[in-house]
Amino acid sequence: MTTDHPASADAADAADTDAGTGPPGLDLGRLRTHLDAERPGLAAAPLTGRLIEGGKSNLTYAVTDGASRWVVRRPPLGHVLATAHDMRREFTVLRALHPTAVPVPEPLLLCEDDAVLGAPFYVMEHVDGVPYRTAAQLARLGEDRTRRIVLELVDTLVALHSVDPEAAGLGDFGRPDGFLERQVRRWGKQLAASRSRDLPGIDELHERLGAALPASGPAAVVHGDYKLDNVLVGDGDAITAVLDWEMSTLGDPLTDLGLLLMYSGQQDPDSPVAALGGAPGYPSTDELTxxxxxxxxxxxxxxxxxxxxxxxxxxxxxxxxxxRYTLGQTVGTGFDRIGSLVPRLIEQGLTTLQEG
Structure with a gap:
């Protein structure tokens, strides 16, 4: 559940820091030195930065020299799952998709030297737009605008899945053959790496998914966490940027649609994830499908x-x-309620499989 909003920094979302210090995980002095060496002239003055709240996985910061704005992405400070916070992967897919019809921020710099910020990171352009995170935000737009934005979200997903991976330079970005089987196995391993308590039903859900793999259609570039609060919406309710590409790959595109439908079905306002499906005008999951x-x-x-x-x-x-929250390795707010979401998701998954 990576609800980062990396290309747009709302002042209400974060606190400014003094030049040269920076929030946890972002040493502004070292960043400026690295930018001066690798992209001379990009930054014209000392940097200030802010942590963009909302993200529960990779850390995302808005950085400015007072005249220009950029965004920095890096992995979390503590417990990191293998392959789950790959900065090169995000940077690669952004660079490939930027010339296409899929709206993404322009990637500017990739740094894989841990000596700079303590972990790999990349810098990209700042894109104007609003990340809609709550049903209340959508309700203020009215039913017509909400419906238009969500339908455009689906159309943008269609555009992504229409990109020719070979033509975009992403022909070796993943292994489509056996994709679903590997995904089920991979996420089982991720669970084993993070499990710290009893989770009734999750092993049954994992086993039932593995036993009923559907036949995949033609492969496509897969986002991996596609939902409304991972895009920015700009003037005219157009989607100005699709964000949070850390789990992108080549594979079965219906995994993106299934994830969008799952998120769209969330209507509990007390849920730790954005319950946008309860907003007036939000299309039904059947209509989205x-x-x-x-x-x-x-x-x-x-x-x-x-x-x-x-x-x-x-x-x-x-x-x-x-x-990571129990280990004290999270930065930001809202992490205390994440654990309560897991049993609900397990029950939803079992019910969906049974009814489907």
Missing amino acids: ARYAQGSGRDVSSIAWYTAFADFKLAVIAEGIHY
């Missing part, structure tokens, strides 16, 4: 499996965040 099917031409008859897999995947991510 039909819109995607019409735009992409893909077979969506097995979508229940993909939605249940999304429940399992988010449960594992949330459990990892809960584990």
Whole structure:
């Protein structure tokens, strides 16, 4: 569950820091020195920075020299799951997609030298736009605007899945053959790496998903965490940027649709994840599925499996965040409630599989 909003920094979301210090995980002095060496002239004055709240996985900061603005992304400070916080992966897919019809921020610099900030990181352009994180935010827009934005979210997903990976330079970005089997196995391993308590039903959900793998259609570039609060919406309700590419790969595109449907079905205002599906005007999951099917031409008859897999995947991510919280290795607010989400997701996944 990575609800980062890396390309737009709202002043209400973060606190400014003095030049040269920076929030945890961002040494502004070392960053400026590195920028001067690698991109001379990019920064014209001492930097100030702020942590952009909202993200529960990678850390995201807004940085400025007083005239220009950028965004910095790096892994969390503590417990890091293998392959789950790959800065090179994010940077690579942004660089490949930036010239396409998929709206993404322009990546500017990748640094894999831990000596600079203590972990790999990358810098990208700042993009104007609003990340809609709550049903209350959407309610203020009204039903028509909410409906238009969410349908455009689906259309943008269709555009992403229409990108030719070879033409975009992403032909070796993943291994589509056996993708679903590896995904189920991978997330089982991620669970084992983060499990610190008893989670009734999660092993059953994992086993049932592995026993009922659907046949995948043509492979595509997969975002991995596609939902409304991982995009920015700008003037005219257009999507100005799709964010948070840390789990992107080549694979079965219906995993993106299943995840979007799972998030869209969240309507509990007390949930630790954005319950945007309860906003007036938000289209039903059936309508979203039909819109995607019409735009992409893909077979969506097995979508229940993909939605249940999304429940399992988010449960594992949330459990990892809960584990880091118990170790005192999280930065920001809202982490204390993440652990309560996991049992609900397990139950949802089992129910979806049974009813599907």
